[in-house]
Amino acid sequence: MNMELSRRSFLKTSGAGIAGTSLGAFGFGEAEAAVASFIKPFHLANTTEARNTCTYCSVACGIIIYSKGDLRKGEKADIVHIEGDADHPTNRGTLCPKGAALRDIVKSETRLTQPMLRKAGSDTFEPVSWDAALDKIARMMKDDRDANFVATNKDGVTVNRWLTTGFLAASATTNETAFATYKVVRSTGILAFDNQARV
């Protein structure tokens, strides 16, 4: 995993004669022991950083995720804060009201945590195992495909399409996930394949 957290920053200005705030470098002089109780401790100390991209719009602001625990060491990682990446050319550390609250979408109370099944006519979801859910999906796909696959059209042209099942792909997944999804969906002959580009 290549994290490459460079400390480069934008030291140039465009258009104005100010070379950036001198606070960090000069404002305080040498750090001296201060009474901690007066100033809240900086709570990003001793966290692990990961460079990521905001999940919302396609400005694709750079973010840094601060966690307790290090995934790279095989540990569990609990996200404590997310903030803009000042090194990023587009957002320069800034974030919008959605981006600034990213931690709370990751930790939303309405995150899904286990596979669920709603049976026909039921008024509730019930937990189901991953295996049971995936087996059921594959079974129903196969049965539907075998029953409704169109190998040739009325003119005898090979068309190899499956129209009774549709797949709506996401728009916040990675390219890599999208490519895997493309391969799996297309290999079945599904044509009702679409994404969120229009909405």
Place this chain on the structure above:
Amino acid sequence: MTNAWTDIKNTDLVVIMGGNAAEAHPCGFKWVTEAKANRGAKLIVVDPRFNRSASVADYYAPIRQGSDIAFLMGLINHCISNDKVQWEYVKAFTNATFVVKEGYGYQDGLFTGYDEEKRDYNKDTWDYEIGADGYAVVDETLQNPRCVWNLLKQHVAIYTPEMVERICGTPKDKFLKVAEMIGECSTPTKTMTSMYALGWTQHSKGSQNIRGMAMLQLILGNIGVRGGGMNALRGHSNIQGLTDLGLMSNLIPGYLNIPTEKEADFATYMSTRGFKPLRPNQMSYWQNYRKFFVSFMKSMFGPAATAENDWGYQYLPKLDVPGYDVLRIFEMMKQGKVNLYFCQGFNPLQAFPNKAKLAEALAKLKLLVIMDPLQTETARFWEDHGTFNKADPAKIQTEVIQLPTTCFAEDEGSLVNSGRWLQWHWPGGSPPGEAKTDTWIMAQIHLRLKELYKKEGGAFPDPIVNLNWSYKDPGDPTAEELAREMNGSVLADVYDPADPTKKILEAGKQLSGFGQLRDDGTTAGGCWIFSGCWTEAGNMMARRDNSDPGDAGMFLKWSFAWPANRRILYNRASCDLEGKPWDPSRKLIEWDGAKWAGYDVPDIAPTAKPGDVGPFIMNPEGTSRLWVRKMMRDGPFPVHYEPFESPVANVIAPKVRGNPAARVFADDWKQFADIGDPAFPYAGTSYRLTEHFHYWTKNNHVNSVLQPEQFVEISEELAKEKGIALGGWVRVWSKRGELYAKAVVTKRIKPMTIDGKVVHIVGVPIHWGFVGAARKGFPANTLTPFVGDANIETPEFKAFMVNIEPSTGPVVA
């Protein structure tokens, strides 16, 4: 985007029309404020509402939703009439000089070849005159009455400032002020940028809205230059990538096409994809189509794709209709023709038009599979939430499987931003509970399906059992494996035909770019435009060097941009015919006497002499197109068409209802309000708010604090007329449904006069539903009509008719 977010700082004039960048893309909008602060750039906002972008604009002009083409054609008319044209650019870099063949014509809102029955055109006449030499006939003098320039002049003549006021409701003086500011950008040293989004696409003529502005930008010479361009701001974080990768009914990654059933074999399929140049010496890049296609098929089906079986051509499904877009599939679902449906991180019950129809359709499925990090309304469409979602679970037989997925913070991979940058990211947190990545889920489904077919046989198992799935752990392919596959690699050693001892490609190596792709099965490449993203030099998407030579805003060493790491498309057009920058202070590339070089990767062969090869190398013309041959379903030029629901008839073509080439399903016609229907007198529009992202952030406590509850926005005048109080409840209804919301009564919306009639606007933000942290509310799609753009079926969310009345609020059970 033709350009990049960071390039907007280079502009002189920003036009925000058909979008609301400050609201929907605040951190990208930063570059507008930078251009203003440092270059003295101006910002114009044209919108039905004085919105957040307008709050920092230099000039604001109101416009009625759905009338943008009249405004844009009016601007083109103004520029032509007042000689605000960058002539050198127009003559050399657009098809202005091309002569259109006899027989083509336009009258009363319709082009030649219209078939009212089919709501479609026979496009045979929409073509150039082809000379004896096989090339398109051009008239450099622009005297031929049938050359594109003269046809354009004639086409836009009707859109006078008075006509613009009559159709758009924009006061003439405001329109002229905007036209004057825009006209100034016709000089080679002033550029304008267009920033647009769903405010232009979500109309039954969305594609033509965008063409309209693109044409204006070409006339001003603003395409391919720093600070210019057509900049689609785009929506979700990877909607650019999903589109690039062809996750659509009719696409193959890299904007190749799924065959139609008219293309029974590979030879027929390729026969229409020759892309023969239309001008002498012209580079027509799509002539490499076969290389891209064959390499894609090798990536899909590996050894099973052979020259003998036409690279597995028959493994691909063939279309009988232009596409199975979401509107068509939900129509089919409603008719009981769909049994299984997958929603991967998507909430169609909220996101597509006419919620009542969507719910009816979902209830006819056998199985709905949801893959999502969050609860969605779609997953719970069968749940009864009283007024907010009336349902009788006992009567709904659809089974629903809801699978928990990871989110951005827990996975690894790349996303494509609106500027086409592929940026790699790393996980920072552990997934909650049993959540799994989407890749794992897709792999598991594939492996199980393959196993069933191997065991049981069944309908045409070949593409499933032969799918190339050679990952180290087939049950969980890694992001790196998939990224390398998209980039493409060499499958067998390739030797130089001129010197058989010289190996030019070595088996097993990653390709350095799409220039190495081959059509003989010796290379594989999942998505040709992404080629170069993971080469032998490593993961180019993970690059994080933010140096910016010349302060140009290009950042070539930051991530990877498709194609070929190019940051501004058509950048050859930033130089004059001799290859010198139009504006030396904004140099992008230039011809140094031997080659093209500069701050960006040249969008032309590096040694192609200026004058020999036109800058628009993806087009067989070598030029851009002010008039388009047969590629748009609804006509070679944009025409003002009213929305399907409209307060007035079409002033320029009273007999034409909506976009005449847009597809409408029979039942949906019945659910449109008549033109000028007194039962639905107010012009509705839907939009986003900056505090929320679609239907996700209502799951976020902080964002729910910032905008907790559904509201609609109306003018003080309408509030007074209807007795609606600030902050009071209102009921808003269309012919399809109703919603209850609080009333934001504002000076930022004003009534407009359209063709002599006062029209009030009702603005409906989209973000609420019946799950999440925010207050329960109604999604805007309870109101919106089930019809899409004629070319790509984007729903007409931006213009529809409603009624409104004060209310005591929703009855909560």
Place this chain on the structure above:
Amino acid sequence: MFPPIPNPSVSPDAAKPRFGEKDIMRRSASEVTPPAQRLTEVAKLIDVSKCIGCKACQAACLEWNNLTEEIGFNHGVYENPMDLTPNTFTLMRFTEWENPETENLEWLIRKDGCMHCEDPGCLKACPAPGAIVQYSNGIVDFQHENCIGCGYCIKGCPFNIPRISKVDHTAYKCTLCSDRVAVGQGPACQKACPTQAIVFGTKQEMKDWADFRIKDLKSRGFENAGLYDPQGVGGTHVMYVLHHADQPSIYANLPDNPRISPIVDAWKGVTKYVGLAAMGFAAAAGFLHYVVAGPNRVTAEDEENAEKLTEGKGPAKGPPSAPPPAPPSGPAGHEGRAT
């Protein structure tokens, strides 16, 4: 672009606060010896003309400070919540203003919150020793363990900023993210602000940057564009660039000429007693109880006087007596004392 402050370091060494108790310049209801050398004054500059009202500052503030605000209702406007609260330290306020000169509609959006006055009315009004401190870099910070929740800080604030928590009955407001500033970062709101309508640096840098912005605004026809750094409170460490600096009050009632309320002087006696009492240990409890009548109370009479005074009517008994407060004495408030 004002150059972004580099990303924070996560190393524990870099996280040591670079200012603290030794830099306290004023302390409520207490005498302090001011530090021999004043830190460079810091400031946050809010350029209203660049603000798009996106509320990223509100979100960033809630996130960084781990504050949980209630999910409210829509009241017919874009503001939410409708006012500052003990959890909402900063709030976008929206005003639709029709400019009588141009007849253009202007949507004035102002980020409200603590101004970190050079002469802080809250601190001067505070009767609880050490509940409010001012560092020599200009940050005015609340020390919750010392707060008695009396609410005098609200009365003393010319900008009506602090709010009392119903949970712990102490006063809350923006800290200028003292924990971030102490490690060389800017406040969370400033970091987030998409258009750099909020920038942070030394006070002098901010004034220079404001000049640059004001020139641009003047070139666009805002002849009265200017800096809001009100001298009635000795200047502030949160300043605004306003397009109409001649009429601050059009920006959601930003005070045209803020001054510390005369009530603060009238309270001097009481606070002195509290101060003494606090030092008198055991005696303190009873006396404090008498004076503040519980964790969130002052005496009814004090309250009544306070209200009348803040309304400019003078105390209940006797004629209006409090003169306008004197400007802070001495350069940069070195000799400033909480009294």
